[in-house]
Amino acid sequence: MGLAACSVNYEITVPVNYAPKLELGHNETKVVVVNRFTVDSVANKNKRKRAVLKGGAYSAIAMAAKQLDMLPRIQTTVLADSVNLIADTTPIKTLAEKCNANYVLTLDSLSADIPVELVDTMEVYTTVVNTRFTLYESNGKYFKILRGKAKDFHSESRYYGIIAALLVHPTVKGNGAAISQSAGNAAIDAIKDYLPSTLTNQRQLYADNDSLKVAINHMIAKRYNEAFKILNPIIDGPDLKLASHAAYNLAVLYEAQGDIEEALKAAKLSNEKQQNVKATAIIPDLEKE
Structure with missing residues (x-):
């Protein structure tokens, strides 16, 4: 029996900075x-x-x-x-x-309280203010x-277990x-x-061929200009599926740079080339950003 090929998920962490909703x-x-x-x-x-x-x-x-x-x-x-x-x-x-x-x-x-809660079969206490x-x-x-409200979990071992709940509930x-x-x-x-x-998004990327993989490596290393040079020509190529995936990756590249307007354009272009689930999913996020 042959061994199944291992699939690799390529993704990048994208921090998105939001301006205050209100100003003084x-x-x-x-x-x-x-x-x-x-x-x-x-x-x-x-x-x-x-x-x-x-x-x-x-x-x-x-x-x-x-x-x-x-x-x-x-x-x-x-x-x-x-x-x-x-x-x-x-x-x-x-x-x-x-x-x-x-x-x-x-x-x-x-106001403040310290309830005990069950987390992963272990009783821990939280401070709620x-x-x-x-x-x-x-x-x-x-x-x-x-x-405002804050609920913070604490993990001191002396508060674990049923004894904590019944006998030494923290005060x-x-x-x-x-x-x-x-x-x-x-x-x-x-x-x-x-x-x-700041909101951190984990964006999965398309890695259909070696060119996309090289562009992804540049994106992970924050060499965005190098990644752009690879992705942009693919978008205009004859392979619509590949063009769609390249446009989506480019949308993530723009998002990582903080250019939400261009990211949204690239995501919509991705779906125009060929509908794909990742572009469909990212468009509402970009519209909120």
Whole structure:
């Protein structure tokens, strides 16, 4: 009995950068970030839990400020005490005038929990943090509520197994570092529409002949000009199936370079030459990008 030939899947990782969905302004913009979450008023009066929630609240505030401060033309100022973290009840308009700010971002609430979940037949715990911010314009009249959530898995071995679920279920008050980490992630989720993002796609490529394979090797090595020189002539060749596959590979090449408009044109050309499943699948993705 003969041996079956091994098939090789050729693919390339394509990161796609997305601009923020919303902008705070096109000119120099200052944002003041303050705390309005009254930690001491939470139902659980446990002192250690309150300390953890305060730490998480400050981590959320600091992370939101850090992320916004990294944006072009945005400067942030944090008006929060990491030690005491009292709720600032100063009127928004007063805060904005005092700091000469265009916006005031307030942390209004934060909740935390540590449920145990079954993952691959193993019980692990997750830290779940919910945050609510409000972004105010400087006049204090116009605002937008921003909600964020983070759910992070942890793998400390002492929390594995049924004993963890019944006897030593981890608590919020005993996991300050994990709660603070998730609080920061929840803050990022809350303001995500104002932040750029990157999505990584795994694009399978056609490798019908040696020329396409050579072009793929150039693409993997990011030698895009060399790959283009190989693919472009094939697209105009007499073999419609090969031309279609070359055009699709070229679409992925353009996507990898960040030229989404040309990528979409090449993907549509691929289907015009001859319908194929990969081009049909990538076109909706490119239209979203």
